[in-house]
Amino acid sequence: MVSAKWNNVFAHVQRQEFWIFMGLLLWLGISYTLTAASPTWSIYGQTLLVLTPSLSPALLFAWHKERLHQSLSSKRYWTYWLFSFGLCLPVSTAIGVVFLPKPYSEWIVSGAIGSYCLELLLTANAYYQKRGRQSKWFKKLSLDTAILLSMTFIACSLGAMAVSSLGDPAYYSDGKLLIGFEFRIGHIVRHFGTFLSISVQFLLTYVCGYFFFYINSRFLVSSILKQHGLVVYVLMALALVAFLYPILGQFISMLPMNQLFGPILPTNPFKLENAFAALSIVLVSLPVVLALQWSRQNNQILALEKARTQTELDLLKQQLDPHFFFNTLNNLYALSLQQSKQTSESILQLSELMRYVIYKGKEPQVRIQEEINYLNDYIQLQQIRLKKKLDVRFELYVADNETTIAPLLLIVFVENAFKHGIEPAEEKAILRLTLRSDEQQLYFRCENSVEANTRSGATLGIGLSNLQRRLTLLYPNRHMLTTTVQDHIFIAELQLNLS
Numbered sequence: 001m002v003s004a005k006w007n008n009v010f011a012h013v014q015r016q017e018f019w020i021f022m023g024l025l026l027w028l029g030i031s032y033t034l035t036a037a038s039p040t041w042s043i044y045g046q047t048l049l050v051l052t053p054s055l056s057p058a059l060l061f062a063w064h065k066e067r068l069h070q071s072l073s074s075k076r077y078w079t080y081w082l083f084s085f086g087l088c089l090p091v092s093t094a095i096g097v098v099f100l101p102k103p104y105s106e107w108i109v110s111g112a113i114g115s116y117c118l119e120l121l122l123t124a125n126a127y128y129q130k131r132g133r134q135s136k137w138f139k140k141l142s143l144d145t146a147i148l149l150s151m152t153f154i155a156c157s158l159g160a161m162a163v164s165s166l167g168d169p170a171y172y173s174d175g176k177l178l179i180g181f182e183f184r185i186g187h188i189v190r191h192f193g194t195f196l197s198i199s200v201q202f203l204l205t206y207v208c209g210y211f212f213f214y215i216n217s218r219f220l221v222s223s224i225l226k227q228h229g230l231v232v233y234v235l236m237a238l239a240l241v242a243f244l245y246p247i248l249g250q251f252i253s254m255l256p257m258n259q260l261f262g263p264i265l266p267t268n269p270f271k272l273e274n275a276f277a278a279l280s281i282v283l284v285s286l287p288v289v290l291a292l293q294w295s296r297q298n299n300q301i302l303a304l305e306k307a308r309t310q311t312e313l314d315l316l317k318q319q320l321d322p323h324f325f326f327n328t329l330n331n332l333y334a335l336s337l338q339q340s341k342q343t344s345e346s347i348l349q350l351s352e353l354m355r356y357v358i359y360k361g362k363e364p365q366v367r368i369q370e371e372i373n374y375l376n377d378y379i380q381l382q383q384i385r386l387k388k389k390l391d392v393r394f395e396l397y398v399a400d401n402e403t404t405i406a407p408l409l410l411i412v413f414v415e416n417a418f419k420h421g422i423e424p425a426e427e428k429a430i431l432r433l434t435l436r437s438d439e440q441q442l443y444f445r446c447e448n449s450v451e452a453n454t455r456s457g458a459t460l461g462i463g464l465s466n467l468q469r470r471l472t473l474l475y476p477n478r479h480m481l482t483t484t485v486q487d488h489i490f491i492a493e494l495q496l497n498l499s
Contacts, residue, residue, distance in 0.1 A: 015062070015063060015065075015066065017062040017065055017122055018059065018062040018063045018065075020062070020118065020122070021055070021058055021059050021062045021115065021118065022059070024055075024111070024114050024115065024118055025048065025051060025052065025055055025059070025111070026048070028047075028051055028107055028110065028111050028114070029044055029047040029048045029051060030044065031107075032047045032051075032103070032104075032107050033047060035103075047104075047107075050096075050100060050104050050108075051104075051107065051108060051111055053092060053096070054092045054093055054095070054096040054108045054111060054112065055089075055092075055111050055112070055115060056092060057084045057085070057088035057089040057092055058084065058085065058089055058115040058118075058119065060084070061080070061081070061084040061085070068080055085115075085116065085119060089112060089115060089116075090112070093108055093109060093111075093112040096108040097109065144214070147210060147213075148210070151203060151206040151207070151210065152203060154202070154206070155199045155200075155202035155203035155206060156199045158179060158198070158199070158202050159195045159196070159198040159199030159202060160183055160188055160195060160199075161179050161180060161181060161182055161183065162177060162179050162195075162198050162260075162261075163184075163187050163188050163191045163194055163195040163198065164180070164182035164183055164184040164187045164188065165177060165178065165179055165180040165182050166187065166191065166194070167187075168180065168182070176260070176261065176262055177260050177261055179261075197256070197257075198257055198260075201255045201256065201257045202257070204251075204252075204255065205252055205255070205264065208248045208251065208252060209277075209278075209281050211244070211248070212240075212241075212244070212278050212281040212282055212285075213281055213282075213285045215240060216237070216281075216282050216285050216286065216289060217285065217289040217292075220233060220236060220237055220240070220282070221233075221286065221289045221290065221293070222293070224236050237279070237282050238279075240282075241275055241278045241279055241282065242275070244278065245269075245274045245275045245277075245278045246269045246270050246274070247269075248274075248278075249265055249266075249269035249270075249271070249274040250269040252264060252265050253265055253266075253267050253269060265277070332346060332347065332350065346381060346384055349377055349380065349381050350381065352377060353374065353377055353378060353381065356370070356374050357408065360374075360407050360408075361407050361408050363407060364406065365404035365405065365406060365407075366404060366405065366406075366407040367401060367402055367403070367404055368398060368401060368402075368403045368404065368405055368437055368442075369398075369401035369402075370407075371405065371407065371408075371409070371410055371411075372396065372398070372435070374411060375394070375410055375411060375414055375433070376394070378411060378414060378415075379392060379394075379414065379431070382418050382422075386422070386423075388425065388427070388428060388429065389428055390422060390428075390429050390430070390431060391428060391429070391430040391431070392430075392431045392433075393430075393431070393432050393433070394433040394434075394435075395432075395433065395434045395435070396435050397434075397435070397436040397437075398435065398436075398437050399437065399438040399439065400437075400438065400439060403437055403438070403439060403442075403498065404498075405442060405496065405498065406470070406474045406475075409467065409470070409471075409494075410435070410444055410494075412463045412464060412466070412467040413433075413444065413446035413464075413467075413492050413494070414431075414433070414446065415463050416446075416463050416464055416492070417431055417446055417448035417490070418448075419463075420450065420490070421448040421449055421450045421451075421490055422448055422449070424451055425449060425450075425451060426451070429448070429449045430447070430448065430449045430489075431446075431447070431448050432445075432446070432447035432448075433445070433446055433447075437498075439498065439499070440497070440498055440499045441495065441496065441497060441498060442494075442495070442496040442498055443493070443494070443495050443496075444493070444494045445491065445492070445493050445494075446491070446492045446493075447489050447490070447491050448489070448490050449488060449489060449490075450485065450488055450489070450490045451488070464481075464483070464492070467481070468481055471494075471496075475496055475497070478496065478497035479494070479495065479496050479497070480493075480494070480495045481493070481494050481495075
């Protein structure tokens with residue numbers, strides 16, 4: 001009971017997007033409270049109570065978003081999305097604007113705009129997580145390139161705001177300019193040269209700081225810290241800062257924008273403030289660099305593990321295929337000796353089976369109907385050469401033929417049944433197959449007769465041993481394979497969790 005309760009709590013915590021929207025609501029409440037003459041908890045709580053109904057469409061959709069994604073088609077999901085953000089959110093915002101006093105109505109509009117921006121951002125992030133990482137341009141985008149692009153964007157933004165603030169008495173007086181949050185396209189176009197000059201100078205300033213990050217990540221951490229330890233790393237960092245900070249400080253103080261904005265750094269390049277700024281960059285970037293290196297090494301380990309797993313799967317398939325070839329060639333040999341009219345038909349069936357093994361066997365997933373057809377063809381081909389009658393029954397309960405599973409899983413049971421139970425039988429043999437599947441689960445049961453003198457464990461051939469290993473690799477913690485012998489009947493059961 002307690003475990004189920006906590007699992008339910010953890011499931012709610014996993015609704016990340018809902019809590020992100022809750023964060024937006026809380027920040028709106030905090031921002032409004034700070035504008036009050038005397039910020040109190042009562043004002044904060046009252047603000048949250050007023051804003052929550054207006055943002056409830058976004059909150060409710062975020063709460064159920066994951067479930068809607070899983071249970072609805074894409075068309076129905078986007079219908080719900082349009083209903084929530086295209087109808088309900090504008091209506092709730094309009095009601096709040098009409099019936100609430102002005103200070104609250106302004107924050108309600110801000111909350112609605114923030115909700116739209118947040119939803120677009122989360123949707124774009126989901127698209128990136130699903131497809132963006134696979135794009136060629138993203139794979140070529142390194143951390144250093146991303147940092148340089150970010151610095152360029154920030155420098156251009158500051159340059160645009162600086163040019164937009166020129167001539168405004170609120171920001172420009174006594175020959176000094178304060179950068180205001182202003183974006184005036186006309187000013188930027190008329191003073192494009194000034195905009196370009198200021199942006200480049202800001203970028204050069206950031207590059208000086210980036211230089212310490214670059215050396216720290218490419219040299220100090222990767223070589224010094226890893227090979228010589230923390231003490232040598234700290235001493236080398238101090239030596240690096242001592243060598244570079246006066247030179248870079250002098251360079252920054254010589255930039256023309258110091259006359260416009262005032263000194264960015266102390267005019268004396270040997271001031272320890274400059275050294276502390278450089279050391280701060282090194283120290284702050286250290287955990288970032290270590291985390292990135294750990295992530296890179298972890299990804300390499302995962303890639304190697306994935307490659308090893310795929311190699312092992314390929315080897316297991318190669319062990320299965322010769323077994324199948326051996327059995328079917330024996331079939332054809334027996335038919336040719338009998339000069340049977342079924343030889344040509346059997347060769348055609350064999351070619352279809354070979355085509356399935358060679359081509360479909362390489363695919364990660366196949367439709368369950370294809371696997372069923374493969375089983376039927378194999379059983380029919382085996383029956384042709386059997387001298388004794390085989391009692392076969394194949395019961396199917398398949399909810400959706402488009403359900404997919406890994407290829408060549410079920411055939412192992414049938415191959416094992418023929419090799420260890422049906423072929424050695426001196427009397428009539430039986431084969432009972434049962435397959436049940438839906439979108440979530442698959443159950444397969446294979447029963448075949450065995451001789452009374454069959455040793456315990458003799459019915460577990462290399463096929464079932466390989467199958468157990470393949471299941472461990474393909475369906476970790478999502479499968480169960482059991483084998484038993486009851487009254488001269490060998491029973492193998494497989495359960496797969498397909499979700």
